Amino acid sequence: MNLDSAQQGYLTECNELLIEMENSLLQLEDDPANSDLINAVFRAAHTIKGTGGIFGFDDVVAFTHVVENALDSIRAGELKINSELIAVFLSLRDQIEIVVEHAVNGETLSDEVKSQNDELLAALLALTGGEVNEAQDPENETVDEDISDGDDSYTVNDNWHLSIRFSKDALRDGMDPLSILRYLSGMGCGFNWSLQHKH
């Protein structure tokens, strides 16, 4: 796999999502209760964060994570969107663009960008009353319909038990299970697996 072209693809996708985010935010100014628009903004942030996590773009994950949390509160009705919030989200959207570009170009964030990040997140949190949490480990969010935890066994330690069941048509549909196995075994934690054959 050509990692460069995958990262370029990510950049393209982010740019499209950021355009969508901006359009939705602008529409929300006139239609603040529109849950479709709020969902669109949330999904854009969520996807940028999730895919950024797969590439190991920790700065993108950390920054977008806070934005995503705020949007989630709005989605859940815990927080009402208003023009002040929209203005902050628009600035955050611009900042996400900067952080993503740095990540794809392999540049670490300058002190200037970092303090811009902090300022914007502080402004957001002042309005939402939330807290900055440590960016959590990316959840197993590459969940396709094929991946399910159908196993009823439990472990009593800190280990994770993943049960991955590929659909019959997975290979036919172009999914090579090796990519998941390689990704998981490259995560740096002890990873043991066994194949269970079911007919």
Place this chain on the structure above:
Amino acid sequence: MSDVNVEQEEIAFEGDMTIYNAESFKQDLFSVIEKKKNVSVDLTGVSEFDTAGFQVLIIGKKYAHENKVELSLCAASEPVSEVFKLYGMSELLESHHES
């Protein structure tokens, strides 16, 4: 009842053994197996290997068995051993038994 003097066909594969040529490789492999001799596949030259390539080798083994001959997989290159290891099937590779 196997004939201990069954001759051996040795074939070597060069290049990528992946989804792109799996079908044609499978046909070539099956033609060799149909000669009713044991087949030894030298995998040193396999540069890229994915699940499709893996599938061809596995059904090759099965087809050989159905034709009452043996298919052995030898000298797996790094890409090949990696995949067999990920699938927990390293014991199918002949080099696995060598010390």
